[in-house]
Amino acid sequence: MSNLRERDAATIAQIGKLRFSPLSVVGGQGNRLIEEGGRSLLDLSGSAGPAILGYGHPAIIEAVEASIRDMAGASLLLYPNEPAVSLAERLLAITPGNGERRVWFGHSGSDANDCAVRVLQAATGRSRFISFIGSYHGNLSGSMGISGHTAMTHTLPRPGVLLLPYPDPYRPQFSAEAVLALLDYQFETTCPPHQVAAVFIEPLMSDGGLIVPPPGFLKALQERCRRHGIRIVVDEVKVGLARSGMMHCFQHEGLTPDLVVFGKGIGGGLPLSAVIGPKEIM
Ligand SMILES: Cc1ncc(COP(=O)(O)O)c(C=O)c1O
Missing domain, CATH: 3.40.640.10 (Type I PLP-dependent aspartate aminotransferase-like (Major domain))
Structure with a gap:
C-alpha cells in the first residue's frame, strides 16, 4: 500500500504546497504531532501559526462541540x-x-x-x-x-x-x-x-x-x-x-x-x- 506522501502526491494539487521536510502527519495532541508510523514529535511550527493552543486543546473541542450542537445558523x-x-x-x-x-x-x-x-x-x-x-x-x-x-x-x-x-x-x-x-x-x-x-x-x-x-x-x-x-x-x-x-x-x-x-x-x-x-x- 502506498504511504501518505504518495497518496498526497496522487490526489492533492501542487498549488499551495510548501514542503520543507519529509514529515507526513496523521494526528496531533497538545504540542506534539504524530507522524505516519506513530512517532510523536515535538512541534515547534504551530502549523506555521494557526495552532497557537496546540492540537486537540480541550477548550477548543468544547467550543466547537457546543457551537455545532446548538448552531445559531451557519x-x-x-x-x-x-x-x-x-x-x-x-x-x-x-x-x-x-x-x-x-x-x-x-x-x-x-x-x-x-x-x-x-x-x-x-x-x-x-x-x-x-x-x-x-x-x-x-x-x-x-x-x-x-x-x-x-x-x-x-x-x-x-x-x-x-x-x-x-x-x-x-x-x-x-x-x-x-x-x-x-x-x-x-x-x-x-x-x-x-x-x-x-x-x-x-x-x-x-x-x-x-x-x-x-x-x-x-x-x-x-x-x-x-x-x-x-x-x-x-x-x-x-x-x-x-x-x-x-x-x-x-x-x-x-x-x-x-x-x-x-x-x-x-x-x-x-x-x-x-x-x-x-x-x-x-
Ligand atoms: C502576515 C500574514 N498575513 C496574511 C497571511 C495569509 O493568511 P492565510 O494563509 O490564512 O490566508 C499570512 C499567511 O501566512 C501571513 O503570514
Missing part, C-alpha cells in the same frame, strides 16, 4: 448570530483603537486582507497602497496584490502599490531613517500621499525573514501617514494574539492602528479571520 448574512456578536465584542474589548469601530469576519488571513483593501479603497476613494518588500499578506488577488514576498514575483503587484524596503538591522542600508527618507521622497515625487489609502505592515515581518523593526519605526511611519490621512493597517495574522508576548504585536511599539487584521490563531486551527476598523470604513 451565516452572518441573514440574521445576527450570538457567537459571532460575542466574539466581535471580545475582540473590540481587547484591541486598542480610536473612535467607533466594527468587526468583519472571514475565513483566512488572505480574505481578511482582501476585505481591508476593498473597504479602504471604497471608503477613501484612494486607490494606492503602500506595503513592504518581503511582506506576505495572502494568496487571494487583493492580498497578493499588496504583498512583496520574493516567492510571489509570478504575480504582479496591484497597480499603484509602492513597495518599500522593511527596515532591517541586518541590512544597514535599510535603516529606519533610510526607509522613512525614501518614503518622503516618494511622497514628493511619484506617489502623491493624497492618492494613498493605506499602509499595510506586519509589525514583525514574518515570512519575509522574521525581522523586528527598529524601535520607533512603526510610530514614525504612523505619524507621517496620519499627516496625509493615510490609514495604517497592521497585519497581525501571523504574529498576533499573544505569540509575541503581548496580546497584539503592535503593542510593543505603542501603536494605535486604524485597522487590525487577524487570522490563523484566532481560529485555533479552524478557518476564521477578522478585520477591526473604523465604523465609517467598515
Whole structure:
C-alpha cells in the first residue's frame, strides 16, 4: 500500500504546497504531532501559526462541540448570530483603537486582507497602497496584490502599490531613517500621499525573514501617514494574539492602528479571520 506522501502526491494539487521536510502527519495532541508510523514529535511550527493552543486543546473541542450542537445558523448574512456578536465584542474589548469601530469576519488571513483593501479603497476613494518588500499578506488577488514576498514575483503587484524596503538591522542600508527618507521622497515625487489609502505592515515581518523593526519605526511611519490621512493597517495574522508576548504585536511599539487584521490563531486551527476598523470604513 502506498504511504501518505504518495497518496498526497496522487490526489492533492501542487498549488499551495510548501514542503520543507519529509514529515507526513496523521494526528496531533497538545504540542506534539504524530507522524505516519506513530512517532510523536515535538512541534515547534504551530502549523506555521494557526495552532497557537496546540492540537486537540480541550477548550477548543468544547467550543466547537457546543457551537455545532446548538448552531445559531451557519451565516452572518441573514440574521445576527450570538457567537459571532460575542466574539466581535471580545475582540473590540481587547484591541486598542480610536473612535467607533466594527468587526468583519472571514475565513483566512488572505480574505481578511482582501476585505481591508476593498473597504479602504471604497471608503477613501484612494486607490494606492503602500506595503513592504518581503511582506506576505495572502494568496487571494487583493492580498497578493499588496504583498512583496520574493516567492510571489509570478504575480504582479496591484497597480499603484509602492513597495518599500522593511527596515532591517541586518541590512544597514535599510535603516529606519533610510526607509522613512525614501518614503518622503516618494511622497514628493511619484506617489502623491493624497492618492494613498493605506499602509499595510506586519509589525514583525514574518515570512519575509522574521525581522523586528527598529524601535520607533512603526510610530514614525504612523505619524507621517496620519499627516496625509493615510490609514495604517497592521497585519497581525501571523504574529498576533499573544505569540509575541503581548496580546497584539503592535503593542510593543505603542501603536494605535486604524485597522487590525487577524487570522490563523484566532481560529485555533479552524478557518476564521477578522478585520477591526473604523465604523465609517467598515
Ligand atoms: C502576515 C500574514 N498575513 C496574511 C497571511 C495569509 O493568511 P492565510 O494563509 O490564512 O490566508 C499570512 C499567511 O501566512 C501571513 O503570514
